[in-house]
Amino acid sequence: MALNQKIKKIAIGLGLVLLAVVLGSGVGIYNIKSGKSDSQRTIGNWKTVDKDKDLNTADLLTIAQVAVYGPYALTKKEVIYLSTSTDSEGNELDPKSDYIINGKKLDAKYWSITAYDESGFLIKNPINKYSYNLEDVKYEADSTSYKINLSGTEKKENWLPITNVQKTSLIIRLYLPSEKLRENLTVETLPTIQKVK
């Protein structure tokens, strides 16, 4: 009887140890999937790395998240990445709706806005267009501002297709940004995303 009780105790102990292992690893995976970390900074609806942090010196969780969802990123000195999966009102982007991305030229050697599907891959579309950048976006009459049509249905100009996807997200890349832009990355300098239909 005493031996049976001892075996039972050991079994419960081992079970609890296993539970602790599963729980620890599970919370780790959950946190990686959550996309939230201490190194994150929010500017309006855009997310980027915190001002005082960088991708190669960030906390373990951020490094793991970048490795899974956007591996082989560069540090802030070279590129600033901004991501969003919501419009400027904070509502999740709905690929069945139409949006207008309103922005102005960004002071960087090269900048672009790219749309991705729920897995972070480029979206198959009839015009093979996945992004707009400083060279191929059609500017307004002032030669500085632009309107990009983010939509699942064809548009005449600056159409960034999000056809046949469940979810979408956008990434802005600012390669070799000016010091001014680096220091002044605000809601006003970044594009807005307005739902129109």
Add this chain to the structure above:
Amino acid sequence: MAATKPLIKKSIFALVLVVIAVTFYYLTIWAVPYYVQNKFAEKSAGYVNTPRFGEQPNAENSRVIPLPNPDFLYSTINYDLKENVLKISGIVPDSTYWSISAYQENTTNFFVENEEKVKAKFEYYLAPEGSTSEVLKNVPKEKIIYSPTTKGLILFRYLVSKAYPVKKLEELQHGVTVEKLAN
């Protein structure tokens, strides 16, 4: 006294469980980047220390690494410096963005140079940190990339632009050579 003894035992055990859970939490988030790099290296099996030249990413040809930039041509060198120091050389475009970057085994970036700093041609020697290899003796310091880990990835980015359309860039992209030097 006798009643508190099992309580102390249970408290210590509970503490051990918390320590185990926290340890496995950190172990998981620490190990995931190594797993990602390992998976990528597996897909590049047979191409260690050899350059691979990617096409311009689109919705069909770029389904392995998330968030590809469709404006770039990418080239990679999946490296292992256990037996070799690598001499990597090629040509740099003059009026479009270009960069060479190096990533250690946990996928974090530890080196990057772009076309604003490197003009016309590049030549780098990739060696493990602390290497005292003879082949590096007469090489200028700025040409040596010391990798914190034996394995990792070199990534080239070539921006497709009006000045450098795909065809023109492909010539430069495919001109990159990797020489294996004795360690």
